[in-house]
Amino acid sequence: MTRQEYTKRGFGQPALWIDFLNSLEHNGLGHSEDHLRNPDWVKSFVHHWKLTPRAHQPVPFASLAQLRRLLRDSAGKLNSSSPLGNAELRALNVAMSVLAHPQLIQRQNGFVLEESPRQKDWRWVQAKIAESFAQTLAERPADRVKICPDPLCRWVFYDRTKGKTRLWCNEKTCGNRNRVRRARAAIKKQNE
Numbered sequence: 001m002t003r004q005e006y007t008k009r010g011f012g013q014p015a016l017w018i019d020f021l022n023s024l025e026h027n028g029l030g031h032s033e034d035h036l037r038n039p040d041w042v043k044s045f046v047h048h049w050k051l052t053p054r055a056h057q058p059v060p061f062a063s064l065a066q067l068r069r070l071l072r073d074s075a076g077k078l079n080s081s082s083p084l085g086n087a088e089l090r091a092l093n094v095a096m097s098v099l100a101h102p103q104l105i106q107r108q109n110g111f112v113l114e115e116s117p118r119q120k121d122w123r124w125v126q127a128k129i130a131e132s133f134a135q136t137l138a139e140r141p142a143d144r145v146k147i148c149p150d151p152l153c154r155w156v157f158y159d160r161t162k163g164k165t166r167l168w169c170n171e172k173t174c175g176n177r178n179r180v181r182r183a184r185a186a187i188k189k190q191n192e
Contacts, residue, residue, distance in 0.1 A: 001038075001041055001043070001044040002044070003044065003047075005044075006041075006044040006048055010155070010169075011044075011045070011048070012048060013157065013158065014160070015132050015133075015135075015136050015158065016049045016051075016128065016129055016132035017129050017130070017132040017133040018156050018157065018158060019045060019048070019049070020045075020067075020068060020071065020129045020132075021068060021071055021072055021156045022156055023035040023041070023045070023068065024036075024068065024072075026152055026153050026154055027152075027153075029152060036061060036064055036065065036068075037061065039059075042059055049128075051124075051128055052120075053121050053122055053124065053125055054119070054120040054121070057121060057122055059122065060122050063122075063126065064122075064126065067095055067126050067129060067130065070088065070091050070092070071129070071130070071133055072156075073088070074088050074133070075145055075147060075156050076147060078137075078142045078143070078145040079145060079146055079147045081143065084137075092130050092133065092134055095126055095127060095130035096127050096131050096134060097127065098117050098118070098123055098124050098127040099117065099118040099119075100115040100116060100117045100118065101115070101116055101118065102114070102115060102116070103115075103116040136158070140158075141164075143164060144158055144159045144160070145158060145159075146158070146159050146166065146167075148168055148169035148170075148174050149167065149168070149178075150169075150174040150177065150178055153169060153174050155169035155170075155174075157169050
């Protein structure tokens with residue numbers, strides 16, 4: 001999957017964790033696709049977010065799916081204006097805990113001090129995903145984390161509108177599809 005295909009499919013969101021959650025994609029028509037099982041998607045994902053693990057390990061589907069469930073449940077709570085519980089916070093903190101050390105790096109515009117993991121493996125990738133979610137909670141309004149209300153879609157997105165008024169993940173697909181459903185239901189009700 002090329003970078004253009006990756007972004008054309010709606011990935012490349014404002015946060016790493018959002019792309020990760022949407023890796024279980026529902027097309028709004030009752031079909032779903034788990035992109036974590038697609039090696040091309042995984043390659044595009046880690047490349048886009050500059051997370052390529054050094055070690056050539058197999059993708060740990062079970063632990064990635066477990067992290068995705070944790071983040072999906074947490075995003076669902078935020079979407080319904082519920083606070084995260086202690087269990088979610090503990091699980092997030094465990095997911096973010098990888099051994100790291102400070103490293104001074106010289107860049108074109110000067111020096112940068114970065115945390116460097118002891119080992120850039122899939123455990124580190126998972127920690128970066130969880131950290132991305134934690135950064136969103138710490139630095140941005142949590143009420144802008146939304147989930148498409150279409151029960152056949154459930155795409156996660158970050159609402160950047162001024163008045164926090166965005167409802168659908170995509171007005172042209174889910175928004176239109178649901179307006180048509182409501183209109184057809186109203187016509188059917190009138191004809192009864």
